[in-house]
Amino acid sequence: MATNTNLGGVFTTDIDGKKTSNVFLSTENVVGLIFDTSIVGGLEKALGTDTVAAKAFANGSVVELNTSKDLKEAGIDESVLAGIAKYHLDCFFSLAGGTQRIFVSFMNSDDDADFEAVEKMQLASGGIIYQIGVWTGKPIATKNGDDSYSVEAGNICAKLESVAEILGGKVGITNYEGNAPLNILLNAPIIDEAVVDLKKLPDLSEMDFPKVTVLVGQAPTDTVHKLMYDVNHVNDSTESFAPVGCVGAAIGCLAVAPANESIAHVNGFNLAAVMQDAELGFGNIVKNDDNDVYGSESSFTNIKTIGYTKRNTYLHKKGYVFLTNYDGLENSIFFSSDQTLSIGDYRTIARCRVMHKSRRVVRRALLPRVNSNVEIDVTTGKLSASEIAEFQNIVIQALDMNMVEPGTSKPQISGRTCIIDENQDVLNTDAIDIHYSLVPLGVTSVINVTEGFTSTI
Known part of the structure; x- marks a missing residue:
């Protein structure tokens, strides 16, 4: 008969005291991307009729994508918005990798002049998005009779700031409505003209729009120029000059950057995977003799033709975030900064993201104490x-x-x-x-x- 005792040793049993964690799931890398279809004549022109994309994104529906394979399932191919959407989403996944959370929608600013699609996307996500990119063919400024450029009241930057303030509040004013703060990255033409003078770009730096960043630049490739031509000539009756831009790359960087880190960090965000050179996307644009592509004599203003002083004076100091290179680093392109249209405490996207994260964290921690009793000193x-x-x-x-x-x-x-x-x-x-x-x-x-x-x- 076997002994009723057991072999000696030291044995441990884990118990679960059901103690809750004070660490909350961070969504600081959740992003969104909205495409304005007004440049091609609206949603039907951009998405087609009875297509997979038309059904998926009908009436401005918001769709979450997680991998590059999801593009096909959502019907996003070269035919959607003349290929612009696929290009930027390809850039996004090339830089951010798979298993990301990006919310995508299409809107028409001719019908949604105040860009309420931004609010719709944030609410559809449950308020978890920290940054949304907006691609549009609507210009930021207009050309005046004296050839100067001016930004009018109620411009697109102001509209985007307003919708962001609805979601997250305005600096210095208590916000009782929205608790889903975010930053918006705008990809738009400066003016809708074939000729754009770098030296005349309007100064956006002191608009006091801390939730808006304006992006400038694109890859100087034939593919990008073809995309640019196609999206600006879907409607042949009205020629436009919207650049393809770099919003997909910017959102891709933010999808992996910690809240505190600038997307201009040279050691962390080399854009070489999606571009090895850069241009501003404007300058002097002309068609070829057959009017089917841009002519070889067109100038899109390659960044290498602009020295440091001009970059600093005409772009950086005026509030733009642009694609740049650094001497000695070959085949490498970076964002110039992560500045917003503000010169105050919230002058960078990183500063905003950190405060937005802390706000969510502190609010979440305090919510259980709402309507609780507190002791009074007698x-x-x-x-x-x-x-x-x-x-x-x-x-x-x-x-x-x-x-x-x-x-x-x-x-x-x-x-x-x-x-x-x-x-x-x-x-x-x-x-x-x-x-x-x-x-x-x-x-x-x-x-x-x-x-x-x-x-x-």
């Missing part, structure tokens, strides 16, 4: 010290555990603080005011180096 009639400490801990803990790059412990901020006024009259207001601040990470946009000879070391 000697002052105000909020007790223990309650103040508890709410501060909720905010600080949420920030400390979540403001890190996904899957790592690398911080996305330099520091944080949370202040709660002890003199709040909660008994009469039924409200608690909490203020938290972040110290962002710095960015080395410029590195100055001094060189020279010396006789000793």
Whole structure:
């Protein structure tokens, strides 16, 4: 008969105490892409009739794509919007890789003049999108009688800022409606003209639109020029000059960049996988003799023909994010910066994304305390010290555990603080005011180096 004792050793049993985690699922890399079909005459012209795409994207429907294979299932091929949509989505997946979350829709700005399609997409996603790219043939500015360019009130940048403010609020004003903040990247012609003078581009930098970024540039290839010609000549009665642009590449970078990182980071976001050279996409554009392609004498303004001072003066200082190269790095193209149309605290996409993430994190952590009881200090009639400490801990803990790059412990901020006024009259207001601040990470946009000879070391 076998012994009723067991072989000796040390044995462990795991138990689950059902403790909840304070780490929330981050959606900072979820993106969206909206294509305005007005340049080709609307949705039917862009999507066709009784096609897979026409059914999938009917009436501005929002569709989530996760891999490049999903394009075919959604009916997005070279015939949709003259190939523009497929080109940008191909760029997106080439840079971001598979298993991404990108929401896609088509709209017509002739019918949706205020670009409410942006709001529709964010709401359709459940408010999880951090950045949406918008491709349109509608120009940002107009050409005046004296050949100068001006941006009118109610321009496309202003419309996009307005819809973003509906979703996430305006700086300095409490927003009771939307809790789904995002940034919008605009791919649009500066003016709808065959000839565009680089030196006359309007200054967008002080528009105070921190939720909008304007992209300039495209790959200087025959394929891109053919796409550009085709999308601008679907309707032969009205010629247009919209560039193909780079919004797919920009969204592709944001789909993998941590919230704190600039898409202009040279070490992280070389666009060589989708382009090895760059042009602005405007200059002096003419057709060939047969009027079926752009002529060889056309100028699309290759970035290599523009020196640093001109790039800085006519593009960067005026608020544009453009495709650029760096001497010594061959076959490499990068974004010049990640600036927004603002010169304040939210002057970069990364700054916005970090604050948008912290807002979601802190709100999520505080929601369970809505309509909860709080202890009052009987000697002052105000909020007790223990309650103040508890709410501060909720905010600080949420920030400390979540403001890190996904899957790592690398911080996305330099520091944080949370202040709660002890003199709040909660008994009469039924409200608690909490203020938290972040110290962002710095960015080395410029590195100055001094060189020279010396006789000793």
